[in-house]
Amino acid sequence: MMGTVSDIARRSSSRNAKLAKIPLGIAGRAAMGFGRRLAGGDRTEISADLNQKAAEQLFSVLGELKGGAMKFGQALSVMEAAVPEEFGEHYREALTKLQAAAPPMPTATVHRVLDQQLGTRWRERFSEFDDEPTASASIGQVHRAVWSDGRQVAVKVQYPGADEALRADLKTLSRMSGLFASVIPGADVKPVLAEITERTEEELDYRNEAGHQRAFAKAFADHPDYVIPRVVAGSPKVIVTEWVTGTPLSGIIRAGAEDPDGTVELRNRVAALLGAFHFSSPARAGLLHADPHPGNFMMLPDGRLAVIDFGACAPLPTGFPPELGRMLALSVSERYEELTALMYDNGWVIPGRTVTHQEIADYLRPFTDPIKTDSFHFTRRWMQRVAGKASNISSAEMKTARALQLPAEYVMIFRVLGGSIGILAQLDAELPFMQLAREWMPGFTEESSLR
Known part of the structure; x- marks a missing residue:
């Protein structure tokens, strides 16, 4: 356990200095490693050592600062399945630690x-x-x-001072988004920060x-x-x-990595429960649990899923927006002309920009695997492939992306979707995604019947 902290460091200059350690420290270690390579050191060993130290620093600084820094780290942690293999396990371990660990207050x-x-x-x-x-x-x-x-x-x-710390961190982190995007290629960092900032006051x-x-x-x-x-x-x-006692999803993910064949049934059950919870919550409770990381879910000995931490929730008093169900149905049936028109009508295209239905079809293609069959097996390999395509800034798809925007009422929904898919990929589990969509998404069945 790291040393205790008396309070969250409140002054913006103090917190900024600590956050600034991250890129400087990583750059310094890279320079040191380059020097050692020139001196004949083993390149693979040196790279692994540098990655481990950089990951440890990332965890240490974000965890110590708590506030918005740690909240941002937790939001990224569910996307660790997208980390390319060349970054090794070190970043994954560091990001996973952020799901539950931080130094305590006295x-x-x-x-x-x-x-x-x-x-x-x-x-x-x-x-x-x-x-x-x-x-x-x-x-x-x-x-x-x-x-x-x-x-x-x-x-x-x-934590005392959490309010000031959150605001200071989020302002600083928004200026450092490039660093985190390099650690998690394909992670869309700025919308995550914008959404967290918007919900800060409510969660406090x-x-x-x-x-x-x-x-x-x-x-x-x-x-x-x-x-x-x-x-x-x-x-x-x-x-x-x-109080509830159970096995956190992080433990089930770890067990799956150690014994893939022996935990298939458990991992698929967890995936089914997690998926059904998120799909059904708006209709049942008028709310969507919007903090999807493994620390907030645990399996109880009797096979039930326990859910905790309801600080971040999206109000959906009438359930999911019917337009979202319609868009999904149009994507499934590849009716891209109608889908593009619906996106224009509902504010998904930035005013003054133009996109064609072919551009929308090409843009969505890498993401549509889960909707092609009733059930889909989410894996790290699939997620890495999708993240790689999503982060190719020179692609035609990225040009299309720059003409699109996420309407405010969908930000939390897509945060939950992205975070949940990240967890499913970590679980290496199968989910009846489309069965759940048909059952719980207004507009989906109606639009499908019009085909």
Whole structure:
């Protein structure tokens, strides 16, 4: 465990200096490696050593800063399956660590926040409270405790200064997007940062998270396949929820890498549960869980999927937009002229730009494998191939991409889609993608019947 931090470094200059270490440190190590190569060092060994050190630095700085830096790292972490093989396992390990790990804040700071948020007699509300955190996230850390009625609970405490840190980080990271794009080729970094920035204020108030979680818990109450922990108590900077114990998806991904044949059934079940949860949530709860990384999902011993952390949710009170179902149906049937017209009508083409239906067809082709059959096997190799094509800036498809934009109401939906596909590729699992689309996406069946 890295050393504790007393507070999130708040001053913009202080945080900027730490973030600046990343490119400077990586460049310095590369120069050092070049010198060693000239001196006759083993090139493969030196490159591996440099990659490991650069990855460790990336994790160390993002994890230490927490706030927007760590939140951005977590958003990237689900895309680690797209990392090309030449970068080795080091970046994957570093990014995966960001899904659950960060240095803790001191006990005195935790107690001070609890005094402010739950009252100075907060200890009377718990029969036990573990001062050692069990997990750390981008803007808060989790402690295990026992509520006064005997229930095991998770207590998430927000880091002091998280609000200032988030704003400072996101401003700085937006100027450093090129670096991260080089670490994860094909990752569309700027929209991720823009979307995170937009949701920052909402996530900083845990009362919003409590409202989201209550809505999900009600919608999935007594569901045979899912567990949503109930909210026990909450305030702007502290939220107390029921405790759940299970195997995080990161553990299942690791087990799959070690024993691919022996874990096929488990990995496919996880994929099916994860897919059905995201597809059905708007219709069931009027919300979409919008923080898809393996730390927020775990398999329970009884085979159910537990879902936690509802800070980022997209409000979809009437379910998915019917236009999205129509667009998917038109893509499936390759009716690109109608699809292009629909994109123009719904703001997907930047005003003043022109795209043809053939250009849209060529642009979408690399991404359409999952919609060609009822079920699709998501793999790292497939994702690397798609990411490679998506990052070819000189291609005709990239020219088409520069004429397109993602309407605001779809940003969170596509974040969930991209993040979930990243997890599925890490799982190396099969998902009945199109079956779920037919069942849960308004507009899909209607448009398909018009063919």
